[in-house]
Amino acid sequence: MEMRGEENIEIGEDITPPLLPLSFSLHDSFRSSHCSSCFSPLSSPSHPSHAPLYCSAACSSSHSAIASSSSESLLPPSSPLSSELRTALRLLLSLPSLCPHLRRFNNGLLTNHHKLSSSPEFATQIRQGAIAMAAARKSRNGDCVLDQSDSVLLEEAVLCLVLTNAVEVQDEAGRSLGIAVYDPNFSWINHSCSPNAGYRFSVSPPNDTSFGEDSSSTLRIVPSISEDESGVCSCSDYMEGAKGYGYGPKIIVRSIKRIKKGEEVCVSYTDLLQPKAMRQSDLWFKYQFTCSCRRCAMDEANKKLSDYVDKTINEFLSVGDPESCCMKLESVLSLGLQIEQIEHGDGKSHLNVKFHPFHHVALSAYTTLSSVYRIRSSDVLALHSRTDESLFKAFDMSRISAAYSLLLAGASHHLFCLESSLLASAANFWKQAGDSLLSLARNRVWNSLGFLVSDLSTVVKYKCSKCSLLDISAAEFFSQAERANVENISSDFLACVSNMAPMIWRFLINGCHYLETIEDPFDFQWLALLNRDEEHDGFVNESSSFEHRAELYTNERRIHIYKVGIHCLMYGVILAQICYGQNSHFTPILNLGEYFVN
Numbered sequence: 001m002e003m004r005g006e007e008n009i010e011i012g013e014d015i016t017p018p019l020l021p022l023s024f025s026l027h028d029s030f031r032s033s034h035c036s037s038c039f040s041p042l043s044s045p046s047h048p049s050h051a052p053l054y055c056s057a058a059c060s061s062s063h064s065a066i067a068s069s070s071s072e073s074l075l076p077p078s079s080p081l082s083s084e085l086r087t088a089l090r091l092l093l094s095l096p097s098l099c100p101h102l103r104r105f106n107n108g109l110l111t112n113h114h115k116l117s118s119s120p121e122f123a124t125q126i127r128q129g130a131i132a133m134a135a136a137r138k139s140r141n142g143d144c145v146l147d148q149s150d151s152v153l154l155e156e157a158v159l160c161l162v163l164t165n166a167v168e169v170q171d172e173a174g175r176s177l178g179i180a181v182y183d184p185n186f187s188w189i190n191h192s193c194s195p196n197a198g199y200r201f202s203v204s205p206p207n208d209t210s211f212g213e214d215s216s217s218t219l220r221i222v223p224s225i226s227e228d229e230s231g232v233c234s235c236s237d238y239m240e241g242a243k244g245y246g247y248g249p250k251i252i253v254r255s256i257k258r259i260k261k262g263e264e265v266c267v268s269y270t271d272l273l274q275p276k277a278m279r280q281s282d283l284w285f286k287y288q289f290t291c292s293c294r295r296c297a298m299d300e301a302n303k304k305l306s307d308y309v310d311k312t313i314n315e316f317l318s319v320g321d322p323e324s325c326c327m328k329l330e331s332v333l334s335l336g337l338q339i340e341q342i343e344h345g346d347g348k349s350h351l352n353v354k355f356h357p358f359h360h361v362a363l364s365a366y367t368t369l370s371s372v373y374r375i376r377s378s379d380v381l382a383l384h385s386r387t388d389e390s391l392f393k394a395f396d397m398s399r400i401s402a403a404y405s406l407l408l409a410g411a412s413h414h415l416f417c418l419e420s421s422l423l424a425s426a427a428n429f430w431k432q433a434g435d436s437l438l439s440l441a442r443n444r445v446w447n448s449l450g451f452l453v454s455d456l457s458t459v460v461k462y463k464c465s466k467c468s469l470l471d472i473s474a475a476e477f478f479s480q481a482e483r484a485n486v487e488n489i490s491s492d493f494l495a496c497v498s499n500m501a502p503m504i505w506r507f508l509i510n511g512c513h514y515l516e517t518i519e520d521p522f523d524f525q526w527l528a529l530l531n532r533d534e535e536h537d538g539f540v541n542e543s544s545s546f547e548h549r550a551e552l553y554t555n556e557r558r559i560h561i562y563k564v565g566i567h568c569l570m571y572g573v574i575l576a577q578i579c580y581g582q583n584s585h586f587t588p589i590l591n592l593g594e595y596f597v598n
């Protein structure tokens, strides 16, 4: 069974009225400080006692008869699962004629008996709990000892029902006061690690108009039979059979995302801040199911994507086919991987997963692509005669290599701003981006178009009017004061290169389908607007269509490539000096002249 939206529901709306529990119990540690009937704090907490305590005569008169007839006082003191055992004994009172073999009781709640008892550890706990319950029931009826032949199947099934359906009742401070089992309107809601609903409790003495309860809220979710149960049962029979005692801590379910009519409503059964492995093991330990929600499938898919990228890189390192490596990496970056997802109760669906540009595997793919395009560029020049065509082809490869270096530097910058210990990586990526762009500005292609390398010497002494980086470059190394001012230098630098990026980015990425989906290598705000499911239809291969339009190759563009390159190099050097000091062999030596030797 599952619950679905009966209508379109907006975010932040109550989707059930306050629901009363079918059965509940305080945890042992709150039995002397809280009312056993309504869970509100007692005005004068008592010494720990085995007997339930109440906040008012009303609570005492409604609940004490149930507590005594459920025979819970005859349970062994402080047994494991004691609140579950009390809840189960109280539930047995309201479920008179039961068939313990049923998967569901006549109140519609799943027992999950077979699943829970398939774990040997759980099975022992359930069996021991059921024996304690059966012994308490028997001795209340005047029988003395439970004998070996007595069946405890009913007790086991009710205890499993409680373990499967009970929720922890929390107070405003987030403390778990006890547990409660609610009717199918709540208990048929399945779990998701990316749920669209949450719940809160209303804990207050009877007749108190409690805070947080909206008496006008109605039930806006409806039961639906999941695939595995279709044909076995009907929801309405069960809803009739669900009866509680008419008091106790109430629960209210609320949408935390927009829910479409007919969409499954899910809450979380575990701490969502935990990583997938911990969430999965917690769910398995408590409920014996493996979650296959979208968030879990994404984690799985990310692993598959990472494995695919690692395999491609390893293949390249051993077989050395640069073209196939670029094709495969760019294909997976553009198109993602189709992952088959098995959703709870919904059969199979497909999930298309792509890397976020900041994902560590995407960064490793960019590093590889930048090197492999550089290798391809040298290969073209080495293997073909230096015709104009091969010069342009080699230039295209260098251009794309430089674009990947720049993207890598831009993405690493954002990570470095969040986690400053990434300084060394950021230094290295900026330095490489600078090197690639400066080499690109010196590429022979410009010569063949009539722009001489010596033209660039006019801009060697170029001073940037927007940031101080290039003033500093006159010195061989940055002073301590300059290094201490790195935050300001960083933000001025980024503002400066972001300003120049539009002049060169489209040119650098021209013809590379994956890079063409990246709007800006420094400012990633466009990511928020991108429809990640959008299909991209290709990737770079040998025959892809670079546009060799003459108007793209202007001296102005080349000078911008040079200027961005010089900024990146300077910034990489200042970061490296902070990281390693100026005399280390890890710190590049500033020798700008080397970029302009004819």
Ligand SMILES: C[S@@+](CC[C@H](N)C(=O)[O-])C[C@H]1O[C@@H](n2cnc3c(N)ncnc32)[C@H](O)[C@@H]1O
Binding pocket: 001, 002, 108, 109, 110, 112, 164, 165, 187, 188, 189, 190, 191, 192, 287, 288, 289, 290, 291, 292, 293, 344
């Ligand atoms: C409180 S019940 C939820 C309603 C339940 N589906 C039913 O049919 O009554 C909890 C049980 O539902 C099943 N369940 C809940 N969420 C699930 C999920 N995401 N995947 C698989 N099983 C799930 C598990 O068997 C779990 O023990």
